Amino acid sequence: MAGTGKAHLRDSPDVLLRIEDLVVEFPVGRTGLKVNAVSGISLDVLKGETLGLVGESGCGKSTTGRAIMQLPRPTSGSVQFEGTELTQLTGDAMREARTRMQMIFQDPISSLNPRRKVRQIVMEPLNIWKRGTDDERAKKVDSILEEVGIDPVRAGESQPHQFSGGQCQRISIARSLVLDPSLIICDEPVSALDVSVQAQVLNLLEDLKAEYGLTLIFIAHDLAVVKNISDRVAVMYLGKICEVAPSDVLYESPAHHYTSVLLNSIPVPDPEVAVTKTAIEGEPPSPVLPPPGCRFNPRCPAAQDICRSEEPQLRPVGEGHFVACHFPTVTPVELAAR
Amino acid sequence: MSDLIQASSRDIDGPLLELTDVTTHFKTARGLVRAVDGVSFTLDRGKALGIVGESGSGKTILSRSIMGLLPPRGTVRGGSIKFEGREIGNLGRKEMRSVWGKEMAMIFQDPMTSLNPVMKIGRQIAEPLQIHLGMTKQNAWATAERLLQDVRIPEPKRRLEQYPHEMSGGMRQRIMIAIALACGPTALFADEPTTALDVTVQAQILDLLGEQRRDRNMSLVLVTHDLGVVAGHTDVIAVMYGGKLVEKASTKGLFANMKMPYTEALLNSIPKLEDRSHTRLSAIAGRPPDLVNPPKGCRFAPRCPYAQPKCQTEEPPLVPTAEDPNHLYACWYPVGSPENAEIKVRLAASKGALAAAAGGN
Numbered sequence A: 001m002a003g004t005g006k007a008h009l010r011d012s013p014d015v016l017l018r019i020e021d022l023v024v025e026f027p028v029g030r031t032g033l034k035v036n037a038v039s040g041i042s043l044d045v046l047k048g049e050t051l052g053l054v055g056e057s058g059c060g061k062s063t064t065g066r067a068i069m070q071l072p073r074p075t076s077g078s079v080q081f082e083g084t085e086l087t088q089l090t091g092d093a094m095r096e097a098r099t100r101m102q103m104i105f106q107d108p109i110s111s112l113n114p115r116r117k118v119r120q121i122v123m124e125p126l127n128i129w130k131r132g133t134d135d136e137r138a139k140k141v142d143s144i145l146e147e148v149g150i151d152p153v154r155a156g157e158s159q160p161h162q163f164s165g166g167q168c169q170r171i172s173i174a175r176s177l178v179l180d181p182s183l184i185i186c187d188e189p190v191s192a193l194d195v196s197v198q199a200q201v202l203n204l205l206e207d208l209k210a211e212y213g214l215t216l217i218f219i220a221h222d223l224a225v226v227k228n229i230s231d232r233v234a235v236m237y238l239g240k241i242c243e244v245a246p247s248d249v250l251y252e253s254p255a256h257h258y259t260s261v262l263l264n265s266i267p268v269p270d271p272e273v274a275v276t277k278t279a280i281e282g283e284p285p286s287p288v289l290p291p292p293g294c295r296f297n298p299r300c301p302a303a304q305d306i307c308r309s310e311e312p313q314l315r316p317v318g319e320g321h322f323v324a325c326h327f328p329t330v331t332p333v334e335l336a337a338r
Numbered sequence B: 001m002s003d004l005i006q007a008s009s010r011d012i013d014g015p016l017l018e019l020t021d022v023t024t025h026f027k028t029a030r031g032l033v034r035a036v037d038g039v040s041f042t043l044d045r046g047k048a049l050g051i052v053g054e055s056g057s058g059k060t061i062l063s064r065s066i067m068g069l070l071p072p073r074g075t076v077r078g079g080s081i082k083f084e085g086r087e088i089g090n091l092g093r094k095e096m097r098s099v100w101g102k103e104m105a106m107i108f109q110d111p112m113t114s115l116n117p118v119m120k121i122g123r124q125i126a127e128p129l130q131i132h133l134g135m136t137k138q139n140a141w142a143t144a145e146r147l148l149q150d151v152r153i154p155e156p157k158r159r160l161e162q163y164p165h166e167m168s169g170g171m172r173q174r175i176m177i178a179i180a181l182a183c184g185p186t187a188l189f190a191d192e193p194t195t196a197l198d199v200t201v202q203a204q205i206l207d208l209l210g211e212q213r214r215d216r217n218m219s220l221v222l223v224t225h226d227l228g229v230v231a232g233h234t235d236v237i238a239v240m241y242g243g244k245l246v247e248k249a250s251t252k253g254l255f256a257n258m259k260m261p262y263t264e265a266l267l268n269s270i271p272k273l274e275d276r277s278h279t280r281l282s283a284i285a286g287r288p289p290d291l292v293n294p295p296k297g298c299r300f301a302p303r304c305p306y307a308q309p310k311c312q313t314e315e316p317p318l319v320p321t322a323e324d325p326n327h328l329y330a331c332w333y334p335v336g337s338p339e340n341a342e343i344k345v346r347l348a349a350s351k352g353a354l355a356a357a358a359g360g361n
Ligand SMILES: Nc1ncnc2c1ncn2[C@@H]1O[C@H](COP(=O)(O)OP(=O)(O)OP(=O)(O)O)[C@@H](O)[C@H]1O
Pocket: A026, A027, A035, A036, A037, A055, A056, A057, A058, A059, A060, A061, A062, A063, A064, A221, A287, B198
């Protein structure tokens, strides 16, 4: 049975999104082999919550985000959004559901149509969905542009390339907001920006979230960035979830060995601390032939025989804190109780 | 790590690199872009220098100016660049060719676009060895294999036969480093070598660069916008703003005794792991200056929280601190000075007054 367990799923009326046993596979040419991009993960997000999704390049973060949007549809598993099973939806119902979820991408400039004026780009979704009168559309677009710090007049005259990377990311954010979505999936929205612009965009997302009552999924590889914006963080490794915890808990008491690696990799802006850190060796194994048992076992300093044969299931180690590891660095709840 | 090709350890006194008032301007339709505007510093042999600043501050153009890798048309260069005591600031591309590879090498941000997609990795490393060092083909391929080992690529022999697209981003960047190291350069320029990579791979690559620098007694210039990246991997840091050098100090000295409000602001904008989640980040307001019409006085003044009338009219010179002659900064009211403390008190008071006024409604 694929999957790393569902102990961490919450039974709450406030659940906005619930993913269960999500699997996404891609064929490798005509070899009959497949890329195991996402291998049976389960997650939930409450209304108004920000869920951080963090992990190395290629671990399946973007694929998860796209599978939630049904772009493309997952190989198997369930995605429930606002009480509707998305994997069963087709046609207009699917299109309608997609307006309730929006995605923002890493490369702000190339994700905007280069030939159109910025104000038109932001207005486009309203035109497509024929929302409101011309007047109402214009008002809405201008107020959202103001909100994200872009001058609507300049936006009416200029194309994306006339704005900086950080400004283009603000424009993408404005565009994602015009249809009043309830969920925004941010896929590495600040990874291409320098640190000062990154801080501006992160602050903006926090403000907009409060103002519009948004729910966010925030994808990134930098745990310091993810921790700053998220309420809860899920750590992914090679298509699986290793650990789920409230952001502060994840940093204070990481339970999975891979989470420690991620924490150790963040460059610390302090020369006294920085020199004591050493990077993990090796590369993640191929998702075409993932190692049996715990997928982290080839690089894990604590791996034992059982790690190479049996897949660990997510189990609680604290309040809202779950880990999928046979030998976690924090004692599991069921053992602590004995 | 057996017989590496060592950095040419010619015993020449004095610094490896000496820049005096270097300017690089570009003629454009809008006017002259002052990308690098009067930068002076020296770099000692075997040391690692970090060049830090926001996007557009001139980091890349400064390193390209030193390497002599600038667009031939519309570029106006000034000042002096001495490498091992020899003036190279006025050399053309043709003359620089003898310097590239053996004396100085560069690795770029995007390893995919800088590798040849249709040439085997082995050939991309071996060919410069044959050309620059006159090695036989067989020798060059054997050296290439050892270089891949040095940059920790598993199964180097098999990898030599592969193409760039068959490798991950982290591996491609290792290949770039191997190519840059091939001819045993005295100085390696790494321009945002890890910006396109994820944090785990970034940590690996930075460790690798540090290790190779020590093993080869090579100088390293690390260009980045992230002060976190240079903190653990450099001896000296130069901070650039709007084409100017605004602070330079030993890495320890800089972090212990930051003088420039801009450096402080850059540091504060980085999310810190130890802060609680949802801690408001202190972003730097506004945008970097327009390099065609830079602000008069201090170029940071429009965005500086401590700016005073003097900052808007008079440009602060680069001066040493009282404690350390090698710690330079350009600011009228440096962080930690009594004048700056006074401004901080006034700012806090007016903020308090504002809050009180708002609360009183
Ligand atoms: N359309 C596709 N066809 C084949 N393989 C794919 C496809 N999309 C993704 N993959 C593979 O699936 C795995 C997961 O990719 P994904 O893009 O989700 O990773 P990620 O965590 O977002 O990484 P990054 O940090 O680099 O963006 C990778 O091995 C990737 O190569």
